[in-house]
Amino acid sequence: MGGETSEAPTADEEFEERTLTDILDPRGFGWLTRLGLFGLLLLAVLPALQGYGFLGIVVNSTLLANITGAMFFAVFAMSWDMQSGYTGEISFGHGLFFGVGGYASAILQAQMGLDLLVTIPLGMFAAGIAGLLIGFPSLRLQGPYFSLITLVTPIIIIGLFRFAPDVTGGATGLFTETLTTGAVEGYVVALALFLGALVLFLAITRSDAGIVLTAIREDELAVEAAGLNPAKFKLFSFVLSGLVGGLAGALFVHTYAGGFVAPSDLLALVVSIEVIIASIIGGIGTITGAAIGGLFLFLFRVYIAQVDLTVPVIGVPIGEIYFLLFTVVTLVVLFFIPEGVITRILVRTRQRAAAREEEDGGGGGGGPDLATDGGWTEGEPSNLERIVATFTEQLRAVLPGFGDDP
Amino acid sequence: MSTDTPTSTETPADLDETDAGTESYGPDDGVLVADGITKRFGGLVAVDDLSFAVEKQEILGFIGPNGAGKSTTFNCITGVYPPSEGTVYYNGRDVTGSEFYEMVQNGMARTFQEFRPLEDRSVVDNVQISLVPDRLFSTSGLRGQTRARAVEICERVGLGERLRQLPDELPHADMIRLELARAMATDPDLLLVDEPFAGLADEDITELSDLLRTLRDQGTTFIVVDHNMRGLLQLIDRAIVINFGEKIADGTPEEITDDPAVRKAYLGSED
Numbered sequence: 001m002g003g004e005t006s007e008a009p010t011a012d013e014e015f016e017e018r019t020l021t022d023i024l025d026p027r028g029f030g031w032l033t034r035l036g037l038f039g040l041l042l043l044a045v046l047p048a049l050q051g052y053g054f055l056g057i058v059v060n061s062t063l064l065a066n067i068t069g070a071m072f073f074a075v076f077a078m079s080w081d082m083q084s085g086y087t088g089e090i091s092f093g094h095g096l097f098f099g100v101g102g103y104a105s106a107i108l109q110a111q112m113g114l115d116l117l118v119t120i121p122l123g124m125f126a127a128g129i130a131g132l133l134i135g136f137p138s139l140r141l142q143g144p145y146f147s148l149i150t151l152v153t154p155i156i157i158i159g160l161f162r163f164a165p166d167v168t169g170g171a172t173g174l175f176t177e178t179l180t181t182g183a184v185e186g187y188v189v190a191l192a193l194f195l196g197a198l199v200l201f202l203a204i205t206r207s208d209a210g211i212v213l214t215a216i217r218e219d220e221l222a223v224e225a226a227g228l229n230p231a232k233f234k235l236f237s238f239v240l241s242g243l244v245g246g247l248a249g250a251l252f253v254h255t256y257a258g259g260f261v262a263p264s265d266l267l268a269l270v271v272s273i274e275v276i277i278a279s280i281i282g283g284i285g286t287i288t289g290a291a292i293g294g295l296f297l298f299l300f301r302v303y304i305a306q307v308d309l310t311v312p313v314i315g316v317p318i319g320e321i322y323f324l325l326f327t328v329v330t331l332v333v334l335f336f337i338p339e340g341v342i343t344r345i346l347v348r349t350r351q352r353a354a355a356r357e358e359e360d361g362g363g364g365g366g367g368p369d370l371a372t373d374g375g376w377t378e379g380e381p382s383n384l385e386r387i388v389a390t391f392t393e394q395l396r397a398v399l400p401g402f403g404d405d406p
Numbered sequence: 407m408s409t410d411t412p413t414s415t416e417t418p419a420d421l422d423e424t425d426a427g428t429e430s431y432g433p434d435d436g437v438l439v440a441d442g443i444t445k446r447f448g449g450l451v452a453v454d455d456l457s458f459a460v461e462k463q464e465i466l467g468f469i470g471p472n473g474a475g476k477s478t479t480f481n482c483i484t485g486v487y488p489p490s491e492g493t494v495y496y497n498g499r500d501v502t503g504s505e506f507y508e509m510v511q512n513g514m515a516r517t518f519q520e521f522r523p524l525e526d527r528s529v530v531d532n533v534q535i536s537l538v539p540d541r542l543f544s545t546s547g548l549r550g551q552t553r554a555r556a557v558e559i560c561e562r563v564g565l566g567e568r569l570r571q572l573p574d575e576l577p578h579a580d581m582i583r584l585e586l587a588r589a590m591a592t593d594p595d596l597l598l599v600d601e602p603f604a605g606l607a608d609e610d611i612t613e614l615s616d617l618l619r620t621l622r623d624q625g626t627t628f629i630v631v632d633h634n635m636r637g638l639l640q641l642i643d644r645a646i647v648i649n650f651g652e653k654i655a656d657g658t659p660e661e662i663t664d665d666p667a668v669r670k671a672y673l674g675s676e677d
Binding site for chain 2: 204207208209212214217218219221222223224226227228229232236383
């Protein structure tokens with residue numbers, strides 16, 4: 001899903017005005033974008049290939065169900081990246097949005113008997129309102145307060161659910177209706193959501209909003225100096241992220257989860273953390289990285305849990321320690337590719353294109369959206385490093401003893 | 407100093423009855439009017455009852471030793487933080503306490519003494535951010551409309567050869583040019599320039615001064631801050647000298663260099 005052009009336009013071309021049709025012309029796409037589009041096409045036709053097998057993978061309802069779950073998880077990850085990856089205001093509790101969306105829809109259906117076609121949009125808006133309620137006060141503050149608030153809010157919600165187990169199902173969960181029957185229908189719903197979210201997020205981050213959001217990640221005062229209101233853009237990305245996350249949560253509950261909503265699926269801290277890990281592995285601040293990272297991480301977790309092997313020395317089956325293995329693999333990826341897999345591929349491709357152009361006597365480097373799609377130059381700090389550096393700086397500013405304030 | 411602006415020591419000042427002794431300005435005394443600006447940080451008074459007015463198309467020098475309150479005054483005027491007391495009028499309107507980005511949208515831009523480039527993007531992308539409209543949905547950058555304008559501004563300040571470079575590759579003089587280019591790209595009527603000449607070679611100072619004069623002739627008003635008078639006195643029409651947050655002199659470059667208070671507070675120690 002390399003949703004960007006990989007070739008660097010020459011200096012002359014670049015300053016010409018382009019119409020939207022020019023930008024969307026497939027003939028201008030680089031091979032990465034074409035590969036991504038081919039991947040999307042493959043996802044779209046997969047249900048029609050049931051019964052066929054290639055490379056030892058048989059397309060059956062189990063595979064479809066797994067990919068359904070993976071696409072939901074990828075949307076969760078993209079919604080995190082849209083907000084935290086782009087603005088640098090790290091949310092440690094994005095599970096709140098998935099949970100509010102899923103629970104609002106489930107409770108409205110189970111307790112009030114509303115139709116799912118009504119409750120799912122309501123779940124989405126509930127998550128958007130949650131984003132507004134949390135984001136409006138906290139995104140105006142400089143410093144780590146936003147992160148801390150997002151960290152505790154899902155925990156508070158889980159706690160509140162315990163007080164009304166009749167309504168919420170408490171710690172165990174709540175049964176509600178399903179939207180779909182069968183693996184293919186659920187797959188189609190997830191695919192539509194996945195494509196919709198991907199296109200929406202790509203359109204926003206590759207437009208001017210992407211320029212502003214990444215600039216906020218870099219320096220808010222510099223954004224204000226450009227006559228732009230950072231609070232507006234931060235709140236926009238947070239609420240948008242909440243709306244999409246909430247919709248994904250609601251659809252997840254009524255399709256993949258089989259009409260069952262539980263705190264551990266959506267609201268738990270581990271969900272919020274996994275979403276962050278998926279985005280980091282794919283490449284923060286790229287959207288496409290979060291999509292691929294999310295798909296990969298979910299399927300990896302599912303399949304490693306099924307591996308029927310025992311770890312030699314300690315004699316533990318892999319299925320039992322899969323989460324440990326999963327985190328170890330994550331750390332290894334982080335160690336060797338700290339900027340994320342997609343970012344690395346993008347940068348390598350660009351460098352090659354730039355080198356080729358230099359040979360041809362052309363000037364110039366990457367396209368104008370270099371920063372907004374996670375463009376990164378070798379030797380420069382990656383998006384992740386920048387975000388972490390800012391975050392530790394902010395923490396240092398509020399922790400006594402480390403203060404650099406006068 | 408050839409200008410169309412008054413070079414008298416005192417701009418027309420209506421004396422405020424309640425504040426007899428200190429001068430006071432009304433909203434229409436200039437394009438930018440600061441009236442009784444005071445800024446306190448805890449017990450520290452950084453700016454104390456400072457009043458001044460800037461005429462249209464004037465280049466006003468804002469001079470004072472380090473720690474005199476120059477940047478604090480700038481921050482109060484541009485809305486980075488509000489003044490504790492006092493009023494700021496811009497184009498005759500009371501704009502005290504407006505947000506910084508609102509002031510920029512109203513046509514007041516500034517540069518920063520401690521440079522604030524966006525380290526993650528090239529010089530031209532840094533300038534382009536100032537051309538992006540403050541709207542959530544806009545594709546002007548994507549379609550290359552703002553691109554040509556950003557390149558033009560870069561060329562104007564002398565960064566034409568450095569469009570693709572990252573800010574941390576730039577020498578000091580070019581960082582100042584980048585700051586200026588980003589401010590110019592917001593299309594300001596009033597531009598506050600913080601320490602433009604610090605660390606510059608003489609030919610860079612001349613070049614930068616020429617650019618500022620050209621922009622002034624095209625209609626921009628300037629306030630130029632510097633703690634060092636080198637280069638500044640040739641550029642400005644009029645200067646205000648502050649020390650310990652208070653105005654100690656106001657006049658043409660000749661007048662302030664002859665002012666005994668200025669010599670005592672400033673020149674004696676600095677030159």
